[in-house]
Amino acid sequence: MEATGTRTIREASKRYQAGVMKYAQMGYWEADYQPADTDVLAMFRITPQEGVDPVEAAAAVAGESSTATWTVVWTDRLTACEAYRAKAYKVEPVPGSPGQYFAYIAYDLDLFEPGSIANLTASIIGNVFGFKPLKALRLEDMRLPIAYVKTFDGPPTGIVVERERLDKFGRPLLGATVKPKLGLSGKNYGRVVYEALQGGLDFTKDDENINSQPFMHWRDRFLYCMEAVNRAQAATGEIKGTYLNITAATMEDMYERAEFAKELGSVIVMIDLVIGYTAIQSMAKWCRKNDMILHLHRAGHSTYTRQKTHGISFRVISKWMRLAGVDHIHAGTVVGKLEGDPNSVQGFYNVLRETHNPVDLQRGLFFEQDWGGLRKVLPVASGGIHAGQMHQLLSYLGEDVVLQFGGGTIGHPMGIAAGATANRVALEAMVLARNEGRDIWNEGPEILAQAARHCTPLKAALDTWGEVSFDYASTDTPDFVPTPTAA
Amino acid sequence: MRLTQGTFSFLPDLSDEQIRAQIEYCLTNGWAVSLEHTDDPHPRNTYWEMYGNPMFDLKDAAGIMAELQACRKTFPRHYIKLNAFDSTRGVESLRLSFIAQRPAQEPGFMLLREESKGRTQRYTLRAYATDRPEGQRY
Numbered sequence: 001m002e003a004t005g006t007r008t009i010r011e012a013s014k015r016y017q018a019g020v021m022k023y024a025q026m027g028y029w030e031a032d033y034q035p036a037d038t039d040v041l042a043m044f045r046i047t048p049q050e051g052v053d054p055v056e057a058a059a060a061v062a063g064e065s066s067t068a069t070w071t072v073v074w075t076d077r078l079t080a081c082e083a084y085r086a087k088a089y090k091v092e093p094v095p096g097s098p099g100q101y102f103a104y105i106a107y108d109l110d111l112f113e114p115g116s117i118a119n120l121t122a123s124i125i126g127n128v129f130g131f132k133p134l135k136a137l138r139l140e141d142m143r144l145p146i147a148y149v150k151t152f153d154g155p156p157t158g159i160v161v162e163r164e165r166l167d168k169f170g171r172p173l174l175g176a177t178v179k180p181k182l183g184l185s186g187k188n189y190g191r192v193v194y195e196a197l198q199g200g201l202d203f204t205k206d207d208e209n210i211n212s213q214p215f216m217h218w219r220d221r222f223l224y225c226m227e228a229v230n231r232a233q234a235a236t237g238e239i240k241g242t243y244l245n246i247t248a249a250t251m252e253d254m255y256e257r258a259e260f261a262k263e264l265g266s267v268i269v270m271i272d273l274v275i276g277y278t279a280i281q282s283m284a285k286w287c288r289k290n291d292m293i294l295h296l297h298r299a300g301h302s303t304y305t306r307q308k309t310h311g312i313s314f315r316v317i318s319k320w321m322r323l324a325g326v327d328h329i330h331a332g333t334v335v336g337k338l339e340g341d342p343n344s345v346q347g348f349y350n351v352l353r354e355t356h357n358p359v360d361l362q363r364g365l366f367f368e369q370d371w372g373g374l375r376k377v378l379p380v381a382s383g384g385i386h387a388g389q390m391h392q393l394l395s396y397l398g399e400d401v402v403l404q405f406g407g408g409t410i411g412h413p414m415g416i417a418a419g420a421t422a423n424r425v426a427l428e429a430m431v432l433a434r435n436e437g438r439d440i441w442n443e444g445p446e447i448l449a450q451a452a453r454h455c456t457p458l459k460a461a462l463d464t465w466g467e468v469s470f471d472y473a474s475t476d477t478p479d480f481v482p483t484p485t486a487a
Numbered sequence: 488m489r490l491t492q493g494t495f496s497f498l499p500d501l502s503d504e505q506i507r508a509q510i511e512y513c514l515t516n517g518w519a520v521s522l523e524h525t526d527d528p529h530p531r532n533t534y535w536e537m538y539g540n541p542m543f544d545l546k547d548a549a550g551i552m553a554e555l556q557a558c559r560k561t562f563p564r565h566y567i568k569l570n571a572f573d574s575t576r577g578v579e580s581l582r583l584s585f586i587a588q589r590p591a592q593e594p595g596f597m598l599l600r601e602e603s604k605g606r607t608q609r610y611t612l613r614a615y616a617t618d619r620p621e622g623q624r625y
Contacts, residue, residue: 160580167530170494170571170583200497223606230610234598237490237614239530264607355577376577424497432495432505435512435583454499 006031006055012077020071023059027082028068033089033106040107041143042124043366047100047136047309057134058088058103064128066111083108095479100309102140102366114151117277117324125312136310142319143367149374152323156288158375159353159400162327165267165293166239168202171431172399174423175203175243177382177406182209186216190224192416196409197232197240199420203402204228205382206245208272208299218248218257226264243270243295243328251279258286268293268327273317274300277324284325295380296326306475313476315344315364318351321377328378334396336384341474342396352377353400361480380404386465387426387458391444394430403427413464418457425455488595490528493568493585503552506569506587510548513571518582519543520551521572522558524565526624527617529596541572555587564590564625590625 006024009015015026023029035041042065048057060068066086067076090104113119129137163169178184178192193204204225212218225242232240246257246269254271261269269292271283280296287294304311314331321329331348332340347363353376357369381397382404393403405423412419429451434440440447445466452459495501501509513520520542523535538558545551558567567588570581594615601609616624 160578164580167492167533167584169581170585200491226610227608230598230612233530234596234612235488237488237528237530237596238492265610373577421497428495428497432498432501432509436505436508437512451498 006053006059016072016074016077018072018074022056023063023068024056026059026063026068026072027085028062028066028088029055029059030087030089033087035089035106038109038145038147039143040109040112040120040124040145040148041367042105042107042139043141044103044105045094045100045136045138045140045309046103046134049133049135052133054091054101054103055088058091058101058105060131060133061103061128061137062086062088062105064131065105065123065126066107084111086111097479109145109147112148114148115153117281117320121277121320129310138308138310139312139316141313141364141366142316143369144319144323146370146372149323149370149372152325152374153284153288154322154325154374155294155327155377156284156325156375157291157293157327159378160376162293162378166202166241168239170399171427172394172397173202173378173402174200174420174427175205175380175382175402175404176201176409176420177205177207177404178210179207179406179410181207182213183215186220186224189216189221190228192410193225193242194228194231195416196420197229197242198235199409199417200236200424201240201409201420202238203241203243203268203404205243205295205404206270208245208247208274208297210245211247218246219260222257222260222264222266226266229266239267241267241293243268245270245272245297246283247272247275251282254279254283255286258283258290258292262290262292266292268295270295270297271326272297272299277320280321280324280326287327288325293327294325295328296321296330298330308476313364315347315351318348318377319369322352322371322374326377328380328402330382331379333381333383333385333393335389335392335469336381341477343478344474344476346396347478349379349397349401352379353398362478364478376400378402382406386468387422387461388445388448388466388468390423390426390430390448391440394427394434395441399431408461408465411464412457413460414457419461421455422457422461425451425458426461488593490566490586490589490593492528492530494583495585500589501585501587506555507548507552509583509585510551510569513583514546514548516571516573516582518571518573520545521570522554522567522587523570524558524562524567524588526565526621527614528566529612529614529617531612535566535568538567541570559588562588566590592625 008027009025067084086107088105094100176196229240244261248254305314332345334342343363380402386408409419433447522538525535569587571583573582597613599611
């Protein structure tokens, strides 16, 4: 795609004349640019204002996310400015969405500080999202060159080591968020943890907004929760954990809470996405130093990931968080109560769990991504899921995932421990059947009914929730659908 | 109590036919099956005794079942688990691990507490069975 006025002005005396010129003319559009293996690549969905040429809009995004300002500055000439300019190199219409374009932009590696998500994002999403000539802008995907990936430490524990540490293999892990999320005293809170863990869950979890409130201070919560964890370990002979949320107002507070969790013998601590990228990287560093698993709740992400025209795709957040170094991240359930198209969610999971991602437009992956030896993040599926969906969850999400049944455990008619047992039995029965070669997608309900014959809690769970589903259209769906090919 | 370590401990004990189907699944995936046994099932006892090396070259479920029977015969009252090892780059770890024999009586664990400062407690988990010397535990 090329329009008039998009050619770079090469002659220096004209190029650096004081005044305003088009971004494309300044050198932020290069139709024949071949991205280098070391370039950071970004793909934006741009919606230009009426009358704004899409190529010029793409060049403006490249300019404003790298070296440009609104007018020509002679000080460019004191630098190797041609190398430092980001280059938009491809603009194409979004299939089925008139007025929207995919713009591909390449950035030189030296534009970014090694190992800093804060620096990477300050460029890529720093200024450009409020840019007036655009109606809307969305960062759809990024390719991080292996040279840049290698400057990050990544997850402190990772899927493989977490499983070895917990001695849990071959099945999804099970968790539950303590409910009600606000208001319980420390003692009552620990009761929920104990019941859920000794009933069969691997993990319980603080909710994103449980920090240190008047009804329950953090030290109290930690003490009661660790009593519950240790009692449950004694009752089952199995390693258990509870994500102690150490999110707080300052890093000093967070470190204090993390140290206390360590002192009490917790295997895992938890933070919220809202603490910010630098705080996340700091806690990842602390966790690596202290052999701690780091759970990240993606609190707040839907404010910018959900709408397709403006914001950041969650697949990009997933990539940033794998670099930043978290061990768990909430990444969608497909079948639960929260937003999540199956293909998009599988795209997020692949980003978190694979060593290498091929281009996969159907799942929203626009670039090939090599993760080198960076550890893998365990995705967490949480929100409105129950035992009756076990065959769907295992089919969609695979086995390297934490399935979190909050209401689906605590709301069980026979009590919390029974709710936990129901989930664990449903899970193990489904994995067993899958491994035996049965078609769990179609035979799932039958497999569950069979397992319920030796497990009254599972029968009660199926009777209560068997039919519950959340069928709403997703807003964040891939733009490419599979083209049927002739058989 | 019932020790719930392993992939399938919440289901009724697997029959030999069911164990064999899981072995077939592991072999189809190219994983190496191994057997381990112990009379000290503490959850942090990582190193159960190996019943031979992982069977990297044994691709036959019947052969592995024969090894399991031999292990059961030698250690009739121990816990035995069947592991499947995946040597794929980036995994290089177990992909499945489940208990294939457990003692008839499982006395469970005692939780010892030591009160410490600031309401904290030091917890220690001890298997009742390990109060007795090796060989006399189950």
